[in-house]
Amino acid sequence: MSRKHHSQQTLESPHQSSSGLGQHPDQTLRQPLESILTTHELRRRPSRRPDYQAENKVLTSLMREMAGSPRSILRLLAESALKLCRAHSSGISLLEEENGRKIFRWHAAAGQWSPYLGGTMPREDSPCGIVLDRNAPLLFSHPERCFPIPPDVTPAPVEVLLIPFHFADEPIGTIWVVAHDDSRQFDAEDERILTSLGRFASTAYQALASLDALKSQAQARKKAEAERDRLHAQQLREHQLLQRLVERSPVAIAIMRGTDLEFTLANPAYLAITGSSDPIIGRVLLDVFPEARETGADQRLLNVIRTGRPYSLQNTKFVRNQIETWWDGEVLPLKNEAGVVDSALILAWETTARKRAEEALRQSEQRFRRILDALPAAVYTTDPEGRVTHFNSAAVVISGRVPELLTDNWCVSWKLYQPDGTPMPHGQCPMAFALKHGRAIRGAEAVLERPDGTRVPFLAYPTPLRDADGKIVGGINMLVDITERKEAEAATAFLAAIVNHSDDAIISKDLNGVITSWNKGAERLFGYTAQEAIGHPVTMLIPPDRLPEETEILSRIRRGQPMDHFETVRVRKDRSLIEVSLTVSPVRDSKGRIIGASKIARDVTERKKAEEAMRQAKEILANHAAGLERLVNERTAALQETIVDLEAFSYSVAHDMRAPLRAMQSFARILVEEHSRHLNQTATGYLDRIIQSSHRLDRLIQDVLSYTKILQADFPLEHVDLDRLVRDIIGSYPDFHSPHSTVLVAEGLPTVLGNQAWLTQCLSNLLSNAVKFVRPGVPPLVKVFAETLNGHVRVWVEDNGIGISPRDKDRIFRLFERIHSVSEYSGTGIGLTIARKAIERMGGHIGVESELGQGSRFWIELKKA
Ligand code: ADP
Numbered sequence: 001m002s003r004k005h006h007s008q009q010t011l012e013s014p015h016q017s018s019s020g021l022g023q024h025p026d027q028t029l030r031q032p033l034e035s036i037l038t039t040h041e042l043r044r045r046p047s048r049r050p051d052y053q054a055e056n057k058v059l060t061s062l063m064r065e066m067a068g069s070p071r072s073i074l075r076l077l078a079e080s081a082l083k084l085c086r087a088h089s090s091g092i093s094l095l096e097e098e099n100g101r102k103i104f105r106w107h108a109a110a111g112q113w114s115p116y117l118g119g120t121m122p123r124e125d126s127p128c129g130i131v132l133d134r135n136a137p138l139l140f141s142h143p144e145r146c147f148p149i150p151p152d153v154t155p156a157p158v159e160v161l162l163i164p165f166h167f168a169d170e171p172i173g174t175i176w177v178v179a180h181d182d183s184r185q186f187d188a189e190d191e192r193i194l195t196s197l198g199r200f201a202s203t204a205y206q207a208l209a210s211l212d213a214l215k216s217q218a219q220a221r222k223k224a225e226a227e228r229d230r231l232h233a234q235q236l237r238e239h240q241l242l243q244r245l246v247e248r249s250p251v252a253i254a255i256m257r258g259t260d261l262e263f264t265l266a267n268p269a270y271l272a273i274t275g276s277s278d279p280i281i282g283r284v285l286l287d288v289f290p291e292a293r294e295t296g297a298d299q300r301l302l303n304v305i306r307t308g309r310p311y312s313l314q315n316t317k318f319v320r321n322q323i324e325t326w327w328d329g330e331v332l333p334l335k336n337e338a339g340v341v342d343s344a345l346i347l348a349w350e351t352t353a354r355k356r357a358e359e360a361l362r363q364s365e366q367r368f369r370r371i372l373d374a375l376p377a378a379v380y381t382t383d384p385e386g387r388v389t390h391f392n393s394a395a396v397v398i399s400g401r402v403p404e405l406l407t408d409n410w411c412v413s414w415k416l417y418q419p420d421g422t423p424m425p426h427g428q429c430p431m432a433f434a435l436k437h438g439r440a441i442r443g444a445e446a447v448l449e450r451p452d453g454t455r456v457p458f459l460a461y462p463t464p465l466r467d468a469d470g471k472i473v474g475g476i477n478m479l480v481d482i483t484e485r486k487e488a489e490a491a492t493a494f495l496a497a498i499v500n501h502s503d504d505a506i507i508s509k510d511l512n513g514v515i516t517s518w519n520k521g522a523e524r525l526f527g528y529t530a531q532e533a534i535g536h537p538v539t540m541l542i543p544p545d546r547l548p549e550e551t552e553i554l555s556r557i558r559r560g561q562p563m564d565h566f567e568t569v570r571v572r573k574d575r576s577l578i579e580v581s582l583t584v585s586p587v588r589d590s591k592g593r594i595i596g597a598s599k600i601a602r603d604v605t606e607r608k609k610a611e612e613a614m615r616q617a618k619e620i621l622a623n624h625a626a627g628l629e630r631l632v633n634e635r636t637a638a639l640q641e642t643i644v645d646l647e648a649f650s651y652s653v654a655h656d657m658r659a660p661l662r663a664m665q666s667f668a669r670i671l672v673e674e675h676s677r678h679l680n681q682t683a684t685g686y687l688d689r690i691i692q693s694s695h696r697l698d699r700l701i702q703d704v705l706s707y708t709k710i711l712q713a714d715f716p717l718e719h720v721d722l723d724r725l726v727r728d729i730i731g732s733y734p735d736f737h738s739p740h741s742t743v744l745v746a747e748g749l750p751t752v753l754g755n756q757a758w759l760t761q762c763l764s765n766l767l768s769n770a771v772k773f774v775r776p777g778v779p780p781l782v783k784v785f786a787e788t789l790n791g792h793v794r795v796w797v798e799d800n801g802i803g804i805s806p807r808d809k810d811r812i813f814r815l816f817e818r819i820h821s822v823s824e825y826s827g828t829g830i831g832l833t834i835a836r837k838a839i840e841r842m843g844g845h846i847g848v849e850s851e852l853g854q855g856s857r858f859w860i861e862l863k864k865a
Contacts, residue, residue, distance in 0.1 A: 031145045033130065038141040038159070047188040051084075055193065058084055062200060066207065073204040077175065078108035081197050085161070085190045087177035089113035092201060093121075093128045094173035104128045104173070112155055112180060131162040132171040137191050138162050155180040161190055165198040167205055175201050250349065252327075255334060257343040261285035261301055264343065273348075275320045291319075301331060304344045308333045315351060326355040378412070378458075378479040381465070384472050386410040386435055398458065398481055400450025410435075411477070413448035419457065421447070431477045434462035438472055445482075457486045505580075505601040508587060509538045513554055516596060525580075525603055527573030538599075541570045543577060557586045557597040567604060579605045651708050654701045661701065665694045696826075703830040706761065707815070710837045715755050717842065719865040722749035722795060725756070726784055729764050736782075741771040746785035751865040752793045758838040759862075762846075763797070765831040766858050770799035773825055773856075793864045798857045804850040813846070835860070 058080040065076045074092050082090035089111035093104040102123035109117040123129040125148050131138050140160045143149060149157070162176040175198045177190065246253050252270035256263055263280045274280060280288050285298055292298045304310060313329040329348030333341040369390060372379045378398040380391035388408040395412045396402055403412040410432040416424040426432065430444035440463040447457045462477040499506050505522035509515050515538050518530040526533070526541055533540075542550055549568060556563055562585040570580050583600040668691045676684060726745050730736045736743045752759075771780040778800065786795045804812065804819070811817045813836045818829040832846075839846045839860050850856035 030148075033146050036140050036142055036146045037138060039137065039139040041141075042137075042139055042161075042186065042188050042191050045185060045187040050189055050192070055084060055196070059196075059200070062204075066204060073208065074108040074201065075110070077197055077201050077204065078110040081175055081177050081194060082110045084193045084197070085177045085186065086184060087111060087161075087186075087190075088155070088180040088184065089157075089178035090176060091117075092173060092175050093126070094205070095123065095128075095132065095171070096120075102129075107173075111178070113153070113178060116153060127160060127162055128174040128176075131164045131174050135164055135171055137164070137195060139186060158182060159184070159186060161186040161194060163191070163194040163198040165202040165205070167202055167209065172205065173201070174198075252329075252346070252348040252350075254346045255343050256285055256301060256346070259302065259305075261298060261344070263288070270346070270348075273318070273320065273325075301344045301346075304331050304333050305341055308341045313348060315355060325350055325352045327351060375478075378481070379476065380412050381474055381476045382410065382431065382435070383474050384435065386432060386475070388412060389474065395479065398456055398479055399448060400452055400454065400456075411448075412479075414451050415449035417447040417449065417455070419445045419447060430460040431462040431475055434477075435464055435472065435475045438464050440464065443480075448479075457482050505603075506598065507533070507538070507601070508596055508598045510596040511554065511558065511594070513538045513550060522601070525572075525578070525601060526570070532573075543569055543571045553582075553584055553597070557584060558594060560586050560594055562586065570601065578603060579608055581607075647708055647712060651705065651712075654705045654708070658698065658701055661694055661698055665691065665698070668694065696822075696828075700828045700830075703828050703834065707830055707834050707837065710758065710834060710841065715758065715841050717753050717755060719751050720754045720756050720759050721751045722759075722786065722793070723747075723751075725759060726763060729760060729767060733764075733767075735771055736767060739779075741780035741782060743767065743771070743782040743784065746783070749784070749786045749795065750788055750793045752795075752862040753865045754842045754844070754862050755838075758842065762835040762838050762860060763795075765835045766797045766860075769831065770797050770801065770856070770858070772827070773801040773820075774799070775802055788864055791864050792861050794859050794861045796857055796859050798855065800855045803852045803854045804848060804856055805852045806850075809848055809850065812848075 062073065062076055062080060066073050078090045078092050081087065089109070091106050091109040091113060094107050096103055096105050098120065103120045104123060104126050105120045106117055109115075109119075121128070123132075127138070127140050127143050127147055138161075140146075140157075140162070142156075142158060143160050144151075144156055157178045158181055159179040160176055162174045164171045164174055166172060175194055177186065177194060179186065246265070246267045249267055250269055251267075252273055253265065253267045254263060254270040255265040262282065262284050266280050271277070271280065274288055285292055285301065289297070300311060310330060310332045313327055313331070316327050316329075318325050318327055327348045328351050329346065332345045332347070334343040334345050336342045369392075372381075372390065373392045375392060376394055378392065378395035380395045380403065381389050383389050383406075386409050387406045388403050389405060391403050391405075391412050399412045399414065401412075401414055410426045411429045413426075416426060416429055418424050424446060430441050430446065433439075433444075434441050440461075442461055443459040444462075445457065445459055447455050449455050459480045459482055460477055461480070462475055464472045465474045465476055467473045499519050502519060502521045503524075505525040506517075506519045507515055507522050508517045515533050515536055518528070518533040522533065523529055528540075539547060539550055546568060553563060553566075562583070564583055566582045566584070568580060568582060569577050572578055580601045581604045583602075585598050586594045587596045587598050589595050668687055671679070672684070672687055672691070676687075679687070723745075726749055730743050730745065735741060767782065767784075770782045774780045781800045783798045784795065785798075786793055788794075808819050812819065813832045815833045816829040817833075818827060836846050839862070842862060844860060844862040846858070846860045848856055848858045
């Protein structure tokens with residue numbers, strides 16, 4: 001192992017502990033410190049004489065070295081110590097710190113240990129540490145016995161003399177000499193030399209240290225200066241650049257300082273805002289922009305300085321010299337050197353052009369929308385994906401709903417169908433097709449259904465919209481409602497079908513009399529096909545003797561006069577004649593001008609025949625009717641005669657019957673009055689019954705006579721005072737008085753138009769019935785009163801009798817109709833018949849209101865007098 005190699009190693013042995021002296025782990029191997037300390041020997045050994053000459057020489061060379069090359073002074077010192085002390089090795093160790101540990105580094109080494117230059121030893125494991133601790137020269141004998149000096153540090157020391165040296169009263173290192181064998185033993189003279197060299201070392205160290213410090217200081221200063229220069233240059237460059245930028249920037253830049261907002265910077269772009277070329281640096285905001293007070297701009301700026309918070313301008317309007325401009329920008333707080341915000345930096349860039357462009361776009365969009373909205377046709381727009389972006393009110397009308405923007409796809413309609421009625425998915429509608437294929441479509445027919453179920457046929461005119469590069473940016477579609485057209489088409493088709501299927505010949509001609517249309521009916525009637533007829537003069541249908549008719553017809557048509565059911569004769573293709581009824585009407589174009597005539601010709605041959613037959617039948621009937629009438633008249637006259645005869649007969653019968661009846665009555669009475677004593681009771685009884693029956697018969701005859709009288713007699717109408725009449729009747733019949741009955745008559749019965757005699761008859765009959773038809777034992781109570789209504793008087797006779805069932809109400813007014821037998825209530829069944837006849841002949845009415853068992857209310861109604 002070469003020494004050189006050792007020199008790069010630490011003097012520390014790997015197994016060495018870091019513990020201090022006296023605590024060595026291998027105490028058995030290590031001897032106590034005191035046993036190797038032999039310093040006292042220095043005093044005891046005979047000291048050699050000082051060799052001042054050699055010493056001076058050494059010191060002189062040291063001084064020279066010190067002035068010329070201070071770096072090598074430590075090496076020279078070690079060499080000097082070696083030489084002056086005649087040692088085998090020497091060196092200088094300096095205390096240093098390495099990795100947090102105190103160590104001694106051999107900064108100089110001479111003699112046999114010179115290869116270990118630069119080596120280190122831990123302070124606590126080194127004799128140097130003891131020397132520094134005790135701050136005195138120490139002599140060690142065989143130090144390896146106490147200190148862990150690695151065995152490969154050769155040759156081993158026999159004796160070591162160490163002197164501490166100081167720097168600013170701090171021990172910082174040692175200078176030492178080593179004897180490797182007994183041939184050299186250090187003495188007091190060596191101690192003195194080494195102490196002197198130690199002092200020198202101290203000075204040298206000091207010089208070196210201050211030299212190093214100076215050097216590093218100078219270096220640091222140089223470096224700092226260079227850095228400052230660099231920074232300065234950079235700052236200058238940046239400042240210039242910034243200045244150029246600020247000067248040339250299109251962004252308006254200004255700085256305002258302090259509470260009065262004094263301009264400290266303003267670039268040309270900012271100056272341009274002021275609208276004047278006057279410099280503004282040094283002026284305050286309100287001086288340059290007095291209006292800032294109104295707009296509050298000054299407060300906003302001051303706020304930035306006060307709070308240190310920036311704010312943004314967005315599309316802010318600015319008016320100067322009546323010119324409006326718009327601005328975006330930032331206002332930022334600026335700090336002074338003391339780090340305090342004292343200024344506001346304004347950066348503003350004009351957005352007027354953008355604003356105007358936006359405004360123009362907005363206006364053009366608005367105009368476009370207004371145009372869309374004003375269009376009578378339904379129009380809507382979509383984005384490129386087909387989402388509806390706009391629609392006009394006509395689109396709402398046609399679709400029957402309000403489309404949903406950006407939700408409805410392709411079409412504003414609710415449901416879509418093909419013209420034939422099969423459903424059409426929205427994605428296949430004309431607009432979808434136009435956008436997907438980038439092609440405009442003109443008039444695609446479809447049908448939409450509204451949410452209320454109504455369907456609207458329409459034509460779609462979708463057009464893709466493109467930007468300047470031709471990219472599709474959306475679509476516009478117009479929907480035209482063709483309901484009316486469809487209806488017109490249907491109506492036309494319907495009319496055409498009617499015309500075609502009509503049995504009548506329907507033809508049209510122009511004003512020159514040339515046939516322009518010809519239906520199936522015309523084919524059938526005239527025998528020409530449409531092909532044979534159209535384009536030919538209509539005169540081919542007119543017999544030569546009737547040609548003037550056509551001239552007349554045409555002139556009427558030209559005057560706009562239609563002709564209804566003009567009956568004439570026409571000629572067929574086979575030259576046979578045919579009777580027709582013509583209805584000719586002018587045909588006008590859409591502007592109302594007469595351009596021809598339509599002609600309906602009906603074959604009236606059959607009708608004519610039927611009419612003739614009808615006429616004949618009517619004639620026969622008329623003759624027949626006349627005969628019949630005659631017959632009826634004759635028979636009626638005969639009947640009348642018979643009736644009169646019969647009436648006369650019945651009257652005379654009735655009249656003539658009374659004479660024998662009276663004879664019967666007279667004889668019966670004579671029998672009762674004069675011969676009753678010759679008669680037994682049975683005979684008297686029979687006589688009574690004869691008398692009664694004859695009375696009844698007489699009554700009957702009288703009634704029949706009254707009735708026939710009414711039928712025959714003339715009725716002179718006169719004013720009849722009912723009040724008087726009723727009171728007279730009541731006065732003259734005892735039946736109408738107590739105790740038989742009570743008849744109450746209302747005051748002031750009115751005067752009517754009637755016949756005194758017949759009214760007396762009628763009212764007498766009603767009053768007699770009223771007191772007659774009561775239940776046995778019930779005293780009759782009758783009320784007579786009247787009411788006037790619309791010029792008529794109704795007289796009521798109300799009783800408390802047995803009443804009449806509603807089903808008998810009409811019957812009782814007929815001749816001989818009675819509800820009760822004679823044994824129950826006497827009577828002939830003629831009284832009400834007479835009353836009815838009499839009232840009717842006086843132009844009045846009679847009736848009854850009654851319920852069975854509830855009493856009856858008979859009434860007669862006559863004209864008020
Ligand atoms: P007569 O009284 O002679 O029977 P009328 O012609 O006067 O004949 O009357 C016809 C019938 O009408 C009567 O038989 C009677 O049944 C019914 N009748 C008439 N007046 C009354 C009345 N006031 N109450 C009940 N029934 C009446």
